[in-house]
Amino acid sequence: DAGVIQSPRHEVTEMGQEVTLRCKPISGHDYLFWYRQTMMRGLELLIYFNNNVPIDDSGMPEDRFSAKMPNASFSTLKIQPSEPRDSAVYFCASRAGTGGTGELFFGEGSRLTVL
């Protein structure tokens, strides 16, 4: 299996621009998570999906952030408009259902820089 695939790996944009991050989870995994990692706050859960349905988005910082999962093999995290404080590494992770070991499998991350 190719693992969790994220794109782009790096994104540099200007304040006010729309940013879309993409994720392909591991095939067969029922859960998909979006995390954000910063120096100050470490790894924070933004939102997670179960069988393509958003379950908990309480970690999404504000209305500028939105996430979708139109099918089992694709998810997006969108920031519109972007701000410099959104600069971070965004990770997508997936895991199997309760029959699995429970571990999260992370992608390589998307490093976002908002100027």
Next chain:
Amino acid sequence: GESVGLHLPTLSVQEGDNSIINCAYSNSASDYFIWYKQESGKGPQFIIDIRSNMDKRQGQRVTVLLNKTVKHLSLQIAATQPGDSAVYFCAENRDYGQNFVFGPGTRLSVLP
């Protein structure tokens, strides 16, 4: 591709020595714990996990110890190698819930 910043606790060990990385978790109801390793520019990678009905679990060169009384988790790495240099995170989870809460991380530096 640094994952975390300058204020991370750092553990420096000589190559070949054993390393012990500690983690205090917050929720006494947490019943599943994972240690992750994150190398520069990469996503966290699973190392080992342990459930709350155990107090010790061993893997290849790694051992995780769980002390529920004081809510403490440790990761022991035997014969530390240069490839072990990374940031290590503990993560806690409750009732197979989906919100894994990650600790701040510890940077392990292996000295030649």
